Amino acid sequence: MDQRTTTLITAFVKAYGTKPSKGVRAPGRVNLIGEHTDYNDGFCLPMAIARDVRVVLRPRRDRTVHVLSLEQPGQLIGFELGKRIPKATAPAQRWSDYVRGCAQTLVEAGVPLVGVDLAMSGDVPLGSGLSSSAALEVATIHALLAASGGKLASADIATRAQRAENRYVGSNCGILDQLSSACGIAGKAMLMDCRSLALTPVKLPAGVSVVIADTGKRRGLVDSAYNQRRAQCEAGAKALGVSHLRDATLPGLWQAAQAGRLDAESVRRCEHVVAENGRTQAAFAALRAGDAVAFGQLMDQSHADLRDKFAVSCRELDDMVAIARGLTGCLGSRMTGAGFGGCTVSLVLDQHVARFVPALTRAYRKLHDLPVAVYV
Structure with a gap:
C-alpha cells in the first residue's frame, strides 16, 4: 500500500x-x-x-x-x-x-x-x-x-x-x-x-517513451469556445447531409463552401476534424508497424491543424511543442486535450529522455513564469 x-x-x-x-x-x-x-x-x-x-x-x-x-x-x-x-x-x-x-x-x-x-x-x-x-x-x-x-x-x-x-x-x-x-x-x-x-x-514501438509536459497554463473560459467549435462541426455535417463529420470528405467540404453552405471559418474547423480522423487511423497503423518516426510526423501535423485550423492552441502550448521538437530525440510533439492550455505530449527516444526532460523544463521556464511539470 x-x-x-x-x-x-x-x-x-x-x-x-x-x-x-x-x-x-x-x-x-x-x-x-x-x-x-x-x-x-x-x-x-x-x-x-x-x-x-x-x-x-x-x-x-x-x-x-x-x-x-x-x-x-x-x-x-x-x-x-x-x-x-x-x-x-x-x-x-x-x-x-x-x-x-x-x-x-x-x-x-x-x-x-x-x-x-x-x-x-x-x-x-x-x-x-x-x-x-x-x-x-x-x-x-x-x-x-x-x-x-x-x-x-x-x-x-x-x-x-x-x-x-x-x-x-x-x-x-x-x-x-x-x-x-x-x-x-x-x-x-x-x-x-x-x-x-x-x-x-x-503497443508503443520499442525504444520510445511518451513524455507529458504540463504548461502550467490553466484553461479559462473554455466552455463557450468549445461549444462554438462543436456547433461549427455540427453545421458542417448538416451542410454535407451527414450525421457527423466522420462521414465527411475534404472535397465535399470544399464543394459546400463554394456553394455558400459553409463560411470560411467553419470550413477550417471541419477540415481539421476530417484530416484528424485520417491521421489517427494512419497513426494506429504506424504503431502496429513499429514506425515511431511516422507516428511522430503525424503528431506534428495534428498540432499544426489544431493551432491553425481549429484554433484551440495557445502561446504556452505552441512554445512547449516548439521547444520539444528542437531537442535531440524528440520524434513528434503536439498539444493534447481540448486546448487553450494544459499539456503537450511528445514521443521521445528512450536514450534521450533523461536529458530531454530537464532541457524542456529549463527552456520553457525562460519563456513563461508558470509551474511547469513533466511526466514520463
Missing part, C-alpha cells in the same frame, strides 16, 4: 470513525492523437496514465451518500439517493456535482444503489487536459457499484459517466475521456472508434 492510499484511509477513519471496506481507482489519460474527433463520431488514440482518482468506501444501511475529497479540505458533502438528486448550491461545493451526477445517471438507469461513505483523492492535474473529471466520474461509478454489489460493463460505465457530465454538470463533452478511463490498459494505447465504441489496443 503506497502513501497516497494510506493517507486516504486515514482521512476516511477520521471523518467516519471506522475503516473503509473497499477501494477503487480510475486513471487519467493522455490522448496521443485524435483531438476534437470524439463528438464527431470519429477516431481517437488515447493511453491510460499512472495518475488516477482513488476512492475508499463503506456501504451504509440507509440512502445517504457522504463524500469527502482530500483536495477539498473541510468539506463533507451529503445527499440522499432519490429520483432527483439536487445539485450543490454553494459554489465551493460544485465539484460534488460530478459525484451527484454519476449517482443520478445510475438511478435513472434503474441500477439499485445503497447509501455509502466515500473518501476520494486524485493526482490528475486539474484543467491539464489529462481527464481529471472523467477519472473522478468513472471512479465514483465504480465506488457506487462496489457499495451496492452491482456490475456494469466498462463501456456502460463510460457512457453513464459521460451522461453525468453532459446532462448534470452541463459540459457537452464527447466519449473520449470517460471511455479511456473506464477501459484503459496499462502500457498500451487504444484506437477508439467513437461511433461503435470499439477499442483496439496497440
